[in-house]
Amino acid sequence: MAIVCVTNLSPESLAAAHVAAAVAGRLQESLLLLGVAEGDAFLDDGTGALVLTQQRLEAEAARLETLARVVHYRLQAGTSADEVLSDEECRHARWIVVAASGWRTPAWRRATVPERLSRYGCAPVLAVRSDTALTDWARGRRRLLxxxxxxxxxxxxxxxxxxxxxxxxxxxxxVLATYVCSPMDERERLGIHSPVHVELLEPALQGMEALDPIVERVLQREVREQVGDLVGEGRVEVVLEPGFGRPADHLMHVAHTRGADLMVVGTHQRSGVKRLWHGSVSAGVLRHAAQSVVCVPPMVQARRADRPPRSVLVPVDFSEACTKAISHARTLVGPGGRVHLLHVHRRKLEDRGFADHYGVLPEPARDRDQVLQRLWELVPRDETAQTVRWSVEGVTGEDVTLAICQATEREGVDLVCVGTSLEPSRLRDALEGEVAHELVTRCRRPVMVVPSA
Known part of the structure; x- marks a missing residue:
């Protein structure tokens, strides 16, 4: 593995090379210095420009040897930035470091060199805008935000x-783990009902941009689960940024207000029509951020270790099939796990008289206590079941499958365990066979279907 620094020997590139050498020295990796420019800046036109550039590159490599363990250098004459790395070098690059500015981009080409490297590269691309903070951090003189x-x-x-x-x-x-979220979209995803009469809301929640406390709690948990346990020194703070429009603008706003030294974003590496249609958060941040930016390609993602489910949601219609699903669920989670029992009341015409409600739409008031009691009665009483944490919930919804999917997001479960029966049921809120089929296709969580026979 090597730290690769792409340079055109401009003042901005010299600063970026200083960062690359400091990082290489800290990681005890070799440094590869690639001299490259767009257009014909490095072509040998008989004036000796190519020889002079080669000498400057050699001098730059000698200067960086005080920071990095081993410094190699190579001059790419007349090569476009898309092809600056060979396949072999790309496979062995640990980081690619490049100056965010100082490149002579032709008028006909909209993408800058850092953008093209992040779009086609196979390693994280660090676009350096200010080298002081990064160099001091790499040399152990300060912390990085x-x-x-x-x-x-x-x-x-x-x-x-x-x-x-x-x-x-x-x-x-x-670390500032920042999620730019749409409050309205998140409420819909989690099944948080907004009242028709906005005056029912607390003043702080009456605006469209306000985050519901329930939504905020769920998003905090989801972001922390995504970040996981980070080895090393430093705190981790979750920042929820309500916003509409381009996420890149909101990320840069948070970075500016919090004084971040570096921004890290993942990239899909889309190109052509897909890039125009979906847009690119990484390209927006890379082009307009005031800070240094790292764009990380998808192949860098480390595969998380497989683990058995620790929390399971069981949709309940009080049939024999759901009882069997509950038995399977508690076996799956084991001691210390959690099983959440959910009953969905199918909203019918006679329920239209519900009072305007804020939050998760519950069971009708006339049935609520009875349904919750019946749910608790389904919890096994044997000694093994007592080692499992149980919770129950009754909600109302016109689309039963959607209500179940929304509950899985609110509860953050690892698995849905649904019981099915070949025999038609006369129960009012029976989970029909198509519900299990729709769950498999619509739910973002794994679904286990348990037949009653």
Whole structure:
């Protein structure tokens, strides 16, 4: 593995090379200095410019040997930034360091060199804007305040979080795990009902941009689960940023107000039509942030160790099939695990008289106590069951499958265990066969289907 520094020997690139050498020295990796420029800046036109550039690159490599263990250098003459790394070098690159500015980008090419490296590279790309903080941190003189963009629903988060562990190997880092969320979308995802009459809400929650306390608690838990345990020195703080529009703008706002030294974002590495259609948070941050930025490609993500489920949700319709599902659920979680029993009342025409409600829509008042009591009666009483934590909930919904999916998000369970029966049921809120099928296709959590026979 090597730290690769892409340079055009501009003042900005010289500062970036200083950071690359300091990081390489700290990680005890070799440093590869690649001289490259766009256009024909490095072409041999008979004036000796190429020889002079080679000499400058050699002098730069000699200067950096005081910081890095081994410094190699190579001049890429007339090569585009898309092809700056060979396949072999790309596979063995641990970091790619490049100056965020100081590059001569042709007018016809919109993407800058750092953007193209992050789009096509196979290693994290550090675009350096200010080398002082990064160099002092790499040399053990200070802590680094790092903002990492986290989205529990995005596949790029795992790669960004994996790189945080790499940063902490270099030096102590305080982390701002920042999630830009839409309060309205999150309330819908979690099944948090908003009243028709807004005056029923507390004054602090009447605005569209306000985060519901229940939503905030769930998002705090989800972000912390995404970040996990970070080895190394430094605190971890979850920052929830309610916002609409481009997430990159909100991430940069948090980085500015909190005084972050570095921003870390994952990238999908989309190109062409997909990039235009979906947009790119990483490209927006990389182009407009005032701080240094790291773009982490998806292949950097470390695979998390498989573990058995510790929390299971069981949809309950009080049939024999759900009783069998409850028995399976408590066996799966084992001692210290949690089983959540959920009953969904199908909202019908006679229920339209419900009072305007704020929060999770509960069972009708006339049935609430009875339903909760029946749910608790389903909890096994044997000694083994007492080692499991049990919880019960009754909610109302027109779409039973959606109500179950929303409950899994609120509770953060690892698995859904649903019982099915081939025989038609006359129970009012029976879980019909298509509910299990829809859960398998619509739920973001794994679903286990338990037949009654």
């Amino acid at each position: 790092v903002l990492v963009g986290v989205d529990p629903g995005s596949s790029t988060t795992g790669a960004a979080v994996s790189f945080l562990r790499e940063l902490r190997r270099v030096g102590p880092c305080d």
